[in-house]
Amino acid sequence: MTADGALDLPALRVQVDAARAAEFARETGFDAGFDGAPSSYPALWLTAPAIHDAIAQICAQADSVPVHESQHFTYQAPLRVGVDYDLSVSMRREDKPPRLVVEAALATLDGAPVGRFEALLRLVPRAALRRDQGL
């Protein structure tokens, strides 16, 4: 992370996996016959080790616990099952209140934009949790 609190991760090659999409659809209330890509499926990519570990490291440095505050998915083109995409992820810190903003851009392999996603994580200081717990 740079001095101004920003971090760009190397682009990830991602794909909507048909089996995982079907499981995700089942767990989020889609009809049994749905065989597409749920619009919120990219949330699964944000738990990929490269992204998860970067978030964990930032939280550790801030001695904070991340609390998911908001999530947005915006599409310029439909998300397809079984198609390779490039996912570019950047993160930046906000101080008031303390937050980590995770932004991702999805594009086809020839660079055509497909979607943009944003997760807002409130960084709750562990000290505040310990205080709330009377520890």
Place this chain on the structure above:
Amino acid sequence: MSAGAALAPPAVGERLPAVEIGPFDAEALRRYAQVSGDDNPLHLDDALAASIGFAAPPVHGVKLLAAFEPMLRAWRGDLELTRLGGTFVQPVLRGEKVTLTGRVLRSSQQSVFVRLYAHSSSRAPAVVAEATLRPSKREV
């Protein structure tokens, strides 16, 4: 129906049929954690949830947000999502039923904007969300 036989856009003020989901038990939260990769123990660990004042572990926010999409598809299958987003205002706890509601705030031939809410039975809105839809190009 093909994309060429477009239905009229919904009226501003139209309310979507409410949908009840849940209650979600520990097994449902474990399955969602597994498929989503969201391994935050807060959603699975009773003791951890209790330590920060929750009577039970909270349901994953994205699990609730994602549930708006099948609701929207059931309401108007001729429209497709171009934007779905939401703020997780209050936790929905394991074992609570959730009611999803929605109302059309803007509507045209090109775009429909819907305000969405997820309420648990006992509290103010848990998720305040919005969706933007457009006429679908897929066969419905």
